[in-house]
Amino acid sequence: MENGANLNSSTVDGQTPLTEACARGHVTCVSLLLQHGATPVGTSYTSSPIHRAAAKGHPDCIGPLVQHGADVDQQIDQSGSPLHVACSNQHLSVARKLLQLGANVNNSVSGDLPLHIAARLSNPELVSLLLDHGADRSLRNLEGKRAQDLAPPKSLAERLLRQSGEVSPLMQLCRLNIRKTMGKQRLEGIHDLPLPTELKHHLLYQSNLCQHPLPQNHSNSGQHPQGADLHNFTEMR
The missing domain is CATH 1.10.750.20 (SOCS box)
Known part of the structure; x- marks a missing residue:
């Protein structure tokens, strides 16, 4: 950088030094590149730095990107927003960081909201997080299905979406x-x-x-695929 290197040069597939630093979770490198003029929005619609950080599960890279102008709601064809990417990869900490920074919880990609993705993956932690941030459980995807229709029957995710107290x-x-x-x-x-x-x-x-x-899990049915002790989830958050 001291010798005038082009910080926004990219490979044929659109990868830049910043997208690579985000993918590897090198927060110090991310901050240094941004301070010296690296563009936070990337050079290709398929390689946004914030999407790369979301896909690889590096929440600490999100803050510096947003501080330098990255959009938490930037949409990429097929991938959607960073929140869609974080939910698809089940990176709870990244999803939480994006939502804290104001990400739109009800954005859709190909008709699916982040809540639809979390329900389909049967991830109650993500479902709970999205609901806390205002996810609309009544919205339907292009197939006319709500999130609760996509969750596996009797799973914790389905029970959370169907439980009483929808107000x-x-x-x-x-x-x-x-x-x-x-x-x-x-x-x-x-x-x-x-x-x-x-x-x-x-x-x-x-x-x-x-x-x-x-909801309390009184049986093994619908257990989260990663086997977490979910009845203590509220203490984990």
Whole structure:
């Protein structure tokens, strides 16, 4: 870089130094490249740095990219948004980071929302996270199916989607409305609001004041494929 290297040069398939650093999770390298002028949106619609970080499960690379202008809702043909990619690869920490930064939870790709993807994969952690961030369980894909129709029968994901209490708690509705009003570009401004610290943490999804608890699993049916101890999930979040 000191000798004038082109930081945005790309391979024939559109890979740049920044996309490679994101794919490998080299946060220091990502920050250094961005500080010296690497473009955060990539040079090809098939190789966005933020999509690469999402696909490979590197949430720590997301923040620097967004700070330098990357769009958490950037769409790529066939892949959709970074949130779609994170959900498809079941990277919970990446999905959480994207949502905290204001990613649109109800964006669709080929008719599927992130919630449809999480349900089809029978991943209750992702389902719970998406619901907490305002995912609309009533929306249907191009096949006319809701998320609960795509989850395996009797799985934890299906029970979470079908459980009673479909009306969201008032605290969650207020949080979603405040975040929507501020817009994803100004969410960091929540820190400057004249509010109690715990309430600011709630607005930033940094507390457990309001969340969707997972239903208790009283049998082995519908067990998550990765075998997690899901009844303790709310303590893990």
